[in-house]
Amino acid sequence: MMQIQRIQGRDISDALERARETCGLEAVVLSQESHSGGGVTLSVTRRHAEPKPAKPPAPEPRPTPHRESADVAEVRQRLGEAGCSDELVEHILTPVRRLQAEGVHAIDAAAEVLGRLFKVAPLPKATGRLRTMALVGPTGAGKTTSLAKLAVVLLQRGRRVALATTDTYRVGAVDQLRAYAEVLQVPLFVAATGDELAGTVAAAQDCDVLLVDTAGRSPSDTESLTRLEPGRASAGRAPGRESNRVRRAAARGGGRPQARLAYSVLDPRATILTKLDETREVGIALEFCLRHGMESAFLCDGQDVHANIHRATAGRFADLCLRGRVA
Ligand SMILES: Nc1nc2c(ncn2[C@@H]2O[C@H](COP(=O)(O)OP(=O)(O)OP(=O)(O)O)[C@@H](O)[C@H]2O)c(=O)[nH]1
Numbered sequence: 001m002m003q004i005q006r007i008q009g010r011d012i013s014d015a016l017e018r019a020r021e022t023c024g025l026e027a028v029v030l031s032q033e034s035h036s037g038g039g040v041t042l043s044v045t046r047r048h049a050e051p052k053p054a055k056p057p058a059p060e061p062r063p064t065p066h067r068e069s070a071d072v073a074e075v076r077q078r079l080g081e082a083g084c085s086d087e088l089v090e091h092i093l094t095p096v097r098r099l100q101a102e103g104v105h106a107i108d109a110a111a112e113v114l115g116r117l118f119k120v121a122p123l124p125k126a127t128g129r130l131r132t133m134a135l136v137g138p139t140g141a142g143k144t145t146s147l148a149k150l151a152v153v154l155l156q157r158g159r160r161v162a163l164a165t166t167d168t169y170r171v172g173a174v175d176q177l178r179a180y181a182e183v184l185q186v187p188l189f190v191a192a193t194g195d196e197l198a199g200t201v202a203a204a205q206d207c208d209v210l211l212v213d214t215a216g217r218s219p220s221d222t223e224s225l226t227r228l229e230p231g232r233a234s235a236g237r238a239p240g241r242e243s244n245r246v247r248r249a250a251a252r253g254g255g256r257p258q259a260r261l262a263y264s265v266l267d268p269r270a271t272i273l274t275k276l277d278e279t280r281e282v283g284i285a286l287e288f289c290l291r292h293g294m295e296s297a298f299l300c301d302g303q304d305v306h307a308n309i310h311r312a313t314a315g316r317f318a319d320l321c322l323r324g325r326v327a
């Protein structure tokens with residue numbers, strides 16, 4: 001049964017620190033209440049199933065040693081070049097051999113298996129009400145660029161878009177986003193505090209989507225991250241508000257525990273993988289998402305905001321792993 005603990009702190013950072021002390025690194029924040037006299041109360045539980053640094057399902061035992069066909073050997077080589085672990089390669093090759101025995105070419109079989117393995121995040125349905133979508137992630141991951149790319153995608157679909165940024169720390173951060181806002185001819189709001197962000201959400205009610213850029217200056221800067229959820233007081237994701245995690249394809253590991261806990265407050269819906277053009281080892285990021293039960297929404301492979309964003313699809317996962325690029 002899920003046990004929920006109430007943890008109080010002077011502020012959000014203090015409460016998160018206490019949550020980590022009480023529930024360990026598996027702590028997940030279900031809700032957060034800010035008190036008028038100061039202080040924050042978190043409802044926290046321990047994550048059992050997720051993130052499962054659990055491994056991908058164990059590979060079936062290898063059949064008695066046999067000479068691998070040249071085609072299977074080629075799939076093995078391509079997956080290795082893509083940075084997939086030996087364990088994942090074996091997990092993929094088992095069904096590939098089976099499909100090959102049924103007459104499917106090994107590369108086609110591998111594409112089919114890869115497409116089923118990695119998960120595509122569904123896009124939220126248009127509700128006719130404003131949706132707030134924040135991008136979180138470490139410094140330099142490509143948050144601002146991805147935000148502009150998302151704006152392009154949404155505008156192409158006829159959505160009314162506004163941009164906002166909570167990044168008032170970095171010199172030039174607002175100007176960077178303003179430049180995009182001007183080119184795309186969409187409004188830009190700068191929100192330095194939670195109250196200002198709440199005001200921005202109110203001011204953008206005529207839009208379909210408010211895209212919120214964040215600092216990510218320090219992943220443990222929980223104060224700025226929680227500004228994204230002004231007034232959030234109930235468990236689960238607030239309706240109409242979501243955050244997406246921006247992850248550099250070449251990044252290894254899941255970041256610092258404190259950062260993971262801070263992100264769990266925001267409960268990122270999906271991952272946007274960036275800089276796929278900068279690494280051949282794209283399998284590392286995909287395997288990370290697989291192990292942590294995360295779905296990918298978009299794949300980014302360059303600096304051009306009009307061209308280098310692609311919806312994640314089964315076929316593109318396969319192309320990334322087998323051909324090293326988004327087709
Ligand atoms: N090659 C490549 N470069 C990218 C991609 N996405 C972003 N960049 C570049 O990476 C650099 C950092 O991107 P930003 O969007 O500013 O990253 P950020 O996460 O907003 O950075 P901070 O706001 O400083 O935390 C810029 O030079 C971008 O042009 C991508 O998919 N491929």
Ligand SMILES: [Mg+2]
Nearest residue numbers: 143144173214
């Ligand atoms: Mg930025």
